[in-house]
Amino acid sequence: MAIRIALAGNPNSGKTTLFNALTGSRQYVGNWPGVTVERKEGKLKAAQGAQGDDVIVQDLPGVYSLSPYTLEEVITRNYLVDDRPDAIINIVDGTNLERNLYLSTQLAELGIPMLIAVNMMDVVRKQGDRIDLNQLSAQMGVEAMPLSALTGEGAHAVAQAAVRLARQGTVPRPLQVFDGPVAHALAHIEDALTHRRHGHHHHGGDVRRQGEAMPAALRRWYAIKLFERDDKVLAQLRLAPDVRRGIEQAIADCEQEMDDDAQSIITNQRYACIQAMMHDALRRKRAPGSLSASDKIDRVVTNRVLGFPIFIAVMFLVYYIAVTTVGAVVTDFTNDTFFGAWIIPGLESWLSNVGVSDWLSGLITEGIVGGVGAVLGFVPQMFVLFFMLAILEDVGYMARVAFIMDRIFRRFGLSGKSFIPMLIGSGCSVPGIMASRTIENQRDRRMTIITTSFIPCGAKLPIIAMIAGTVLGGAWWVGPMCYFIGIAAVVVSGIILKKTRHFAGDPAPFVMELPAYHLPGMGNVLRSMWERGFSFIKRAGTVILLSSIAIWFLKSYGWADGKFAAVEDMDHSILAAIGGAVAPVFKPLGFGNWQNTVATVLGLVAKEEVVSVFGVLYGVGENALDLVEEGAFDQLAPIAMNFTSMAAISFLTFNLLCAPCFAAIGAIKREMSNWRWTAFAVGYQTVFAYVISFIVYQLGMIVTTGFQPVHLLPIALLAGLVYLVFSPTPYGHNDAAPQAVRA
Amino acid sequence: MVDWIIGSLVLLAAALAAGKLIRDRRAGRSACTGCSGCAHQGSCPSRPCTQEQPHINQ
Numbered sequence: 001m002a003i004r005i006a007l008a009g010n011p012n013s014g015k016t017t018l019f020n021a022l023t024g025s026r027q028y029v030g031n032w033p034g035v036t037v038e039r040k041e042g043k044l045k046a047a048q049g050a051q052g053d054d055v056i057v058q059d060l061p062g063v064y065s066l067s068p069y070t071l072e073e074v075i076t077r078n079y080l081v082d083d084r085p086d087a088i089i090n091i092v093d094g095t096n097l098e099r100n101l102y103l104s105t106q107l108a109e110l111g112i113p114m115l116i117a118v119n120m121m122d123v124v125r126k127q128g129d130r131i132d133l134n135q136l137s138a139q140m141g142v143e144a145m146p147l148s149a150l151t152g153e154g155a156h157a158v159a160q161a162a163v164r165l166a167r168q169g170t171v172p173r174p175l176q177v178f179d180g181p182v183a184h185a186l187a188h189i190e191d192a193l194t195h196r197r198h199g200h201h202h203h204g205g206d207v208r209r210q211g212e213a214m215p216a217a218l219r220r221w222y223a224i225k226l227f228e229r230d231d232k233v234l235a236q237l238r239l240a241p242d243v244r245r246g247i248e249q250a251i252a253d254c255e256q257e258m259d260d261d262a263q264s265i266i267t268n269q270r271y272a273c274i275q276a277m278m279h280d281a282l283r284r285k286r287a288p289g290s291l292s293a294s295d296k297i298d299r300v301v302t303n304r305v306l307g308f309p310i311f312i313a314v315m316f317l318v319y320y321i322a323v324t325t326v327g328a329v330v331t332d333f334t335n336d337t338f339f340g341a342w343i344i345p346g347l348e349s350w351l352s353n354v355g356v357s358d359w360l361s362g363l364i365t366e367g368i369v370g371g372v373g374a375v376l377g378f379v380p381q382m383f384v385l386f387f388m389l390a391i392l393e394d395v396g397y398m399a400r401v402a403f404i405m406d407r408i409f410r411r412f413g414l415s416g417k418s419f420i421p422m423l424i425g426s427g428c429s430v431p432g433i434m435a436s437r438t439i440e441n442q443r444d445r446r447m448t449i450i451t452t453s454f455i456p457c458g459a460k461l462p463i464i465a466m467i468a469g470t471v472l473g474g475a476w477w478v479g480p481m482c483y484f485i486g487i488a489a490v491v492v493s494g495i496i497l498k499k500t501r502h503f504a505g506d507p508a509p510f511v512m513e514l515p516a517y518h519l520p521g522m523g524n525v526l527r528s529m530w531e532r533g534f535s536f537i538k539r540a541g542t543v544i545l546l547s548s549i550a551i552w553f554l555k556s557y558g559w560a561d562g563k564f565a566a567v568e569d570m571d572h573s574i575l576a577a578i579g580g581a582v583a584p585v586f587k588p589l590g591f592g593n594w595q596n597t598v599a600t601v602l603g604l605v606a607k608e609e610v611v612s613v614f615g616v617l618y619g620v621g622e623n624a625l626d627l628v629e630e631g632a633f634d635q636l637a638p639i640a641m642n643f644t645s646m647a648a649i650s651f652l653t654f655n656l657l658c659a660p661c662f663a664a665i666g667a668i669k670r671e672m673s674n675w676r677w678t679a680f681a682v683g684y685q686t687v688f689a690y691v692i693s694f695i696v697y698q699l700g701m702i703v704t705t706g707f708q709p710v711h712l713l714p715i716a717l718l719a720g721l722v723y724l725v726f727s728p729t730p731y732g733h734n735d736a737a738p739q740a741v742r743a
Numbered sequence: 744m745v746d747w748i749i750g751s752l753v754l755l756a757a758a759l760a761a762g763k764l765i766r767d768r769r770a771g772r773s774a775c776t777g778c779s780g781c782a783h784q785g786s787c788p789s790r791p792c793t794q795e796q797p798h799i800n801q
Contacts, residue, residue, distance in 0.1 A: 355745050364753065542760040549757055 002054035003166045004083075005044070008076060008107055009091035010100050011062030012515065014119040016040070017149035018091060019059040022159055044159060055163055058085060064099070066106045068232040069440060080110055081218065086166035088114040089158060091147070094124040094131055097282055101140075101274045108142060108175045109224060111217025113165040116140060117147040117158045128285030135281040141173040171217065177273045182227075182265055185254040189223040189247050192239075227251055228263050294516040298400065307404040312480070314392070319479035322385035328474060330380035331465070339373045359566060363552055367616055371548025374615020375540045375608045378462040383533045385461065390528035394520040398423065403514065405487075412491050413498040413506075415439075418448040422490065425452040426483075427532060428459070429664040433671055443503050447494060449671050450681045453660035454489040456482050458536060459607035463655055466611050470640040471648040482656055489657055492725060493688065499729045536608075543606045551575065551602070551616045570617065589654060589690070590647030590697040600654065606661050646700035650693045657689035691717055 007015045023042025044055035060079060061072035068074055080088070090107050092100035097118070107114055118124075118131060136144040145161060147154040178186060225233040226247055239247070251262050258265055301310055321327070344365055351361040392398050402423060406416020417439055425432020432452045439445040456464065460482075468478035497503040557566055558573035567573050571594075579594030582601065586592040591600075599613040643651060659665060659682045669678040698714035 351749070354749075356749050357746050360746055360750055360753075364749070368753070368756075542764050545760045546757060546764075549753075 002056050003087075003163060004056045004058060004085040005087045005089060005162050005166060006058045006060055006080065006085040007089050007091060008060045008080070008103070009062060010064055010093060010096075010103060013062065013091045013093045013100060014147075014149040015059055015062060015091050018089070018117070018119070018147070018155060018158070019057060021149060021152050021155045022057050044163070055166075063103065065103055067228075068230055070438070074232065080107070080112065081221070084112060086113065086169075087162045088112050089117055089162050090114055090142075091117045091119050091149070094118045094120045095127065095129075097131065098271075098274055098278055101277070102270055104140065105175060105177055105270050105273065106221075108140065108172045109221045111171050111221070113168070113170050114142050114172050115158070115161055115165060116142055116144040117154070118144055119147045119149050121146045122148045122151060122153070130283040132281045132283075136277065139277040139281060141175050174220065175273075178266075178269050181254045181257045182269055185250045186220075186223045186227060188250040189226050190219050192243050192247055193219050193222055193226075224266065227254075228266055292516070294396075294514075297517055298514065301397070302400050302403055304407070307400075308408065311401060311404055312484075314397070315483060316477070316480045318385070318388045318392070320476040322381060322388055322479075325476075327381035327384040327465075328469070330384070331378055331469075334380050335373075335377040339369070339377060343373070344369055359556070362556060363549065366556075367548050367552025368545065371551060371612040371616040372540050372544050374611050375462060375544050376537065377615075378465050378611070379533060379537060379540075381465055382458065382461060382536055383529060386458075386529040386532040387525065390525040390532075391520045393528065394518075394524050396515045396517045399514055409491070409494070412495045414447070414491070414494045415444060418444055418451075421448050421452050422455045425455050425457060427457065428535075429453040429457045429660045430667045432457070433664060433667040436671060441505075443505050446672065446677065447497055447503055449668055450497070450684060451490045451493050453664055453685065454493070454657055455486040456656055457607065457660075458532065459539075459661065460656060462608050462611040463603075463652065466614065467643075467648050467652045471643050471645060478652075482652065485653060485656060489688065489692070492721070493684075496724045499724070499727070504729065539606060539608065544608060544612050547602065547605050547609055548612055548616055551598075551613055554578070555617060586654075588698070589650045589693045590701075591643060591651045591654075593642065596642055596651060600651075600658075603655055604659065604662055604665075606663075607655070610655060644704075646697055646704065649700070650697035653696055654689045654693040657685065657692060659685045659689075691721070695721075 007019055009015050019040060019042065022044055024045050040059040042057050042059075044057055058079070060076045063070070063073045063076045066073060066077040066080075068077075079085075088107055088110075090104050092104060104116055116136070118133065118136070121131075124131060133144045133146060143161060143165075145154060145158050147158055149155060222233060222237070226237075229251070254265065255262055260268070300306060303310075347369060348361065348365050351364065356364075389398075402416050402419045405419040409416055409419060418436075420438070421432045421435040423432075424435045429452060432455075433449050436445050436448040436452065439448055461479075464479050464482050468475055472478055498505075554575035555570050555573045557564065558575075558577065560567050560572050570576055575598055576594045579598040579601075583592045583594050583597040586597055586600065591597075595614070595617055598617075599610045602609045602613050640648075660668075665678070665682060668681050669675070672678050672681065695714045695718050698711055699718070702708075702711050
């Protein structure tokens with residue numbers, strides 16, 4: 001029979017690195033049943049000590065504790081409590097021992113053979129700190145071994161020790177974490193569990209009859225969870241009412257004596273125990289309370305006053321470099337020279353020489369190359385932007401952004417936890433929306449799903465670059481402005497929605513781990529840049545290619561002289577007929593012609609489609625070359641002639657804020673699990689985008705054309721919006737809501 | 744004749760693109776979009792659910 005070993009530890013402690021070292025390519029990756037959390041299982045390599053037995057290594061999700069709050073914690077503890085592996089390798093980060101040992105004290109209570117692998121020992125030595133592993137073993141009651149998972153140092157010894165423990169079945173000696181009234185209360189609860197009678201208990205949908213007393217190895221663990229009033233354990237055990245009353249009385253007595261709540265009592269006692277252990281086992285080179293380099297940087301970067309202005313300055317710098325300077329130079333070359341002067345004329349010439357029909361030549365050059373080329377023209381800018389964002393991520397700064405935003409969001413009833421899906425959504429809305437699963441509170445999760453797509457995703461960047469480049473004179477501030485429009489939309493929507501019954505309530509507490517700053521690794525940065533950029537190119541080669549063919553057909557054919565045929569004038573095309581029918585809707589927003597309407601509507605297929613449509617309708621680079629030959633340098637590209645400056649900003653605003661692409665709407669439907677909520681989300685986004693764009697354009701017109709009576713409507717709408725934002729909430733709002741805490 | 748050859752190549756490209764989209768959708772596969780969700784969450788947020796039952800946190 002196979003031996004099963006579980007790898008358990010905090011996130012980023014090195015579990016997966018060790019898992020890869022122990023199992024190599026003999027891995028299976030799937031999902032834990034019913035959830036999206038990744039499940040990784042592998043067979044131990046013979047070289048690592050398998051010795052003929054099948055040794056299965058299970059990489060568990062990274063968790064800070066075995067509480068029932070997050071999906072990962074529930075999965076980890078269900079596996080350990082119910083599936084009972086033969087041994088646990090508890091990986092702890094040697095550079096952060098105190099926090100990591102919190103989980104270790106809980107794992108030791110499960111009655112499963114266990115060893116502690118203290119990882120990153122190379123970093124510990126480099127920092128000049130010293131960990132006495134013998135002392136740690138003696139204090140924890142389990143073997144503690146050194147490990148450097150990244151270099152592989154110690155991995156073989158750890159694996160061999162775990163296999164030996166599994167074969168021997170040696171359970172850790174009980175760790176004396178609790179004392180005084182807590183120990184007394186726990187003893188009382190354990191006693192109650194020992195004499196529990198027959199009863200049903202519910203587990204994962206299957207009803208099992210528990211005919212025996214509680215398994216001895218787990219009694220201690222269950223007693224502690226009952227003391228903490230763990231919802232899931234209470235539901236699982238289904239204790240008789242008199243037993244439950246007795247346990248509750250024991251807990252209440254302890255709480256009264258210690259003047260604290262049960263969960264805090266347990267937490268405090270665990271940390272007190274860990275502190276006592278560290279006194280003997282850990283010697284730090286740096287004096288306690290002194291600041292690391294990361295701490296010193298964070299005092300400025302996450303400063304209460306400076307944090308947000310620094311974030312604004314960083315984003316402006318990134319976009320200035322990516323859009324205006326380096327990125328603009330390479331994109332101009334791609335659009336004007338590569339496509340405009342080489343590809344399209346060369347292709348046209350070749351197709352003409354081989355005798356291809358005009359319609360087929362038009363399909364290839366205007367349709368496919370025009371549409372796909374318009375999107376690909378922005379690839380260089382995207383790569384530069386992704387490169388800079390990857391640097392910010394690898395350095396560790398982007399993690400701080402969620403912390404900074406939490407401080408701002410919390411004032412408006414939102415949580416920084418909602419910002420992480422938005423941060424992910426700045427790459428692509430689909431995973432951003434799916435990342436909202438990590439938000440336990442259903443209200444906050446729904447609100448996050450609805451507002452995530454307000455933050456410009458990668459596909460919207462070409463729209464921003466196109467408008468900025470062709471209409472607004474290449475202004476570098478357009479890009480950052482769009483992000484701040486998105487953030488403002490999130491905040492305003494959060495405030496308004498929080499005043500409704502379905503979304504009212506306090507924001508969830510937010511605790512996150514800030515990784516230490518480090519110099520960016522070029523390998524990671526380039527890999528991230530490539531993956532993002534290649535994904536962009538792949539979409540151009542699939543979705544955009546197909547839709548460009550369709551758009552070319554629709555714009556090239558229509559009814560002329562009562563017959564369906566190829567049309568010379570696009571205004572007689574099928575596309576113009578469809579767009580023309582919807583265009584009046586967008587007239588109040590300043591971009592109510594059929595071309596802009598078609599581009600906006602087709603943005604539902606993929607947001608890059610907006611640029612691709614203009615590319616098909618006006619050609620990539622062709623018209624720019626004509627203008628250069630005519631010497632019409634002061635004339636903007638045909639795309640720009642579609643818009644005034646205000647109309648362009650209105651068009652940009654609408655496309656940024658309106659319903660996202662079909663893929664993202666599909667993700668909303670999956671996460672909401674409900675067509676009504678999906679329709680509400682899409683409807684809210686579209687109406688919100690329409691109202692904001694309407695206000696922006698019409699108030700802009702007051703500046704350019706002077707006040708007209710019709711402008712009373714946007715002023716009234718703006719007043720209404722202001723009222724919704726500043727009116728008092730009809731539902732209670734706790735101003736003393738927990739603040740974000742840096743772990 | 745040239746129209747047929749060139750036109751077939753265009754149709755082939757379109758068919759390949761459509762086929763890739765359909766295959767990816769059926770397999771529940773979403774290519775990496777570089778959203779860096781893995782960096783923030785430890786696993787790819789785009790990986791679809793394998794079962795129909797409600798999520799634990801719903």
